[in-house]
Amino acid sequence: MNSYDIAFVPSDERSHREVLEKIHAAWFRGERPPAQPRPVIRDSWLRLKRCGLNPVNQPAAVADRARGDDAAILAVLPIVRGMIGPLLDDDHILLVLADANGTVRWRAGGRAILRRADQLAFRPGGHWSEKAVGTNAIGTALSTGTPVHVHAAEHFYLSHHGWSCAAAPVIDPRMMRPLGVIDLSSPADQANPMAVALVASVARQIGVELKEEHRRDLGRLAAATRTPGAGRWMLVDDWGWVAAAEGVASSARIRLPSGLSGSFPVDGLGVAGAERVAGGWLLRPAARSEGVQAQLELTIGAHRCWLAAPGAKATSIHELTGRRASIVAWLADHPAGVSARELAEAVYGRPDAVAAVRAEICRVNSTLGTVVHSRPYRLSETIRVIDER
Template identity: 35%
Template structure:
């Protein structure tokens, strides 16, 4: 498949060859000369989009009442006179029309010789109509916008038969700020006016417009930079000046931002940079000031331990509950009681006395970290790095405040099945503190509640004191009498 035209072939002869190729391709017959790749791919796209080769006219995008407003708002409007001068005067102005479209392929301007304009009107090659590939099939304007590259379409290379008497060359124009398509510049004329030089002329004209746009953009950047440079000097944080589209215009020293780099913007006023940092946008006239936010502190995991009572001990991490083995519960209890951390040797001593093995402790810590998360228990020394609360701490805090009601409500034996020397010492001390607190109140109701906890159930003095303080008619006295008799029989 050829990618360019053979200049030695007469345009009319080429048109007849293209007609045969067009008919053969659409009928599925074998072709002697295949279409150029750019044309073949365009036909494929258009046929997949169900464009009718017998289409009679393009759709209307804008009526004349709306067209003026659309033109005035378009960024290519100021360059139309320059395009007319460079294109129509350099080409044969009596044989061509110059066309400028928007990015959607809608014709916004058409200028040229009146006779050629009248010929163009017969196929609705007119202002306000839409010439995207998806609307009218293969044509220079639509195909250049579809591919983003300059293209020349001659005669029966147009998919729609109604345009086979035309030849056209077009080139896209891009916004130098964003790289987005602004539209297309096109020269169209009767098929006998076809010449390969027309494409080079259209490309040169489009590049001239882009050069002017770049010059104006650079001047606008200089003005914006000069007006706002003081923000960078006094930012106090890494910062950059951005265009309204998010392009870096200038940056503070040693920030890592590069002029021309593009920052994705959203409507929230904050952006997330490639490195994961968060940044804030401050609107300025004509752009933004970007301030890199201070690093957000990592949120600690939330750890809740249930260690009291004759139940399975548990650890809840950020709402997820884990049942604990007795050994893991003992380790977590000791770490909670020693927030400064413990070495493996010290943990082994607290767990097993002089017979403790630090290697065994390290293995268990490894298992705990795998179960609860690496950020819950840290090493060197072993310590709880989460925000921790436990029923043990709650009872200790209630006792510190002399809040007997709260202490008795949470009362229970600390890991009652543990034989760890340190856990047993803490359990005994806690039980003694609870007992002293309950007895010291002289409150029969509170003593009754404590007598029904693991810590007070078998305490003779608590049971007797509660019985003696309760009114004779209280039904709880019978329960206490029975429990006392059974305990005394066991002792005797």
């Protein structure tokens, strides 16, 4: 099933562009448009209106410099050129790779289309997120996480109405988030409605190849690491994907806390310590003393909480404040677990704040490891609660 819709039908493209111009003009004047924009376009326009942007103003695609992983999208360039490169024989097609921030890292096309793109700073270093240049295929694909075709006056800014652009995010299987975006752009009067299907297909194929490469990386990690053999342990890469395990029924991926200092809870291992190995981490149960398994200690105060994680040489202390402290304290008071709606009602005062609750729990677990379990939400069994309220 496709996760995108076709922007226009070739037989009526010219009249359709005229309708799009009328929709855009009426929509931003606050008048009743002759038709409604497509949902993906409407949602983007609403996001930008809330930011106070004006479609008449000329946007500035501010230049940016590639930094480390920001340019990682360039690693897929050989695959992209192999699949789409032949299309570049047409002088009106521009092929672009942008990173996960929306900054253009590479482009290719004929002289005429490159000159036209230069007028909009649509070149390496140009920043094409929605906030920078309004509704556009690169920025909107990153905002929605899906392939998008933005045609003619569907672009937010008037200066972009002469373009038709289709883009699809490339998902990094290690981090499960966009590595960057593939974009095909052309003049609106020479656009192909199936461009979005093409970039979506290429992005999917790249995802398959990246996933296979990651599988091989995990195999190399397992083969190259000297593991303990007996006992309970887990070997993971830097993103928490399990390469090998012994004595524990592990999921495909565990959540690693930021920094990896001290101990942290791991499903199946309890409170674990991490030993750095080439390409990943060797995780084993932490112990305070011989025969005694380590525990995390959660101290609950009036307005904040402290989580103490014992390490091999010292105990690290993590402080939680605000909503996160309130969530953890409420879970400590309800050890059997609660639903997301119950947590939202308790912490935010309204049961519909489920998304906010889930986001805060995700941040807690990203920082500390799997401190909070789900279905229902509850504290890890490795935590001992000390109530000082």
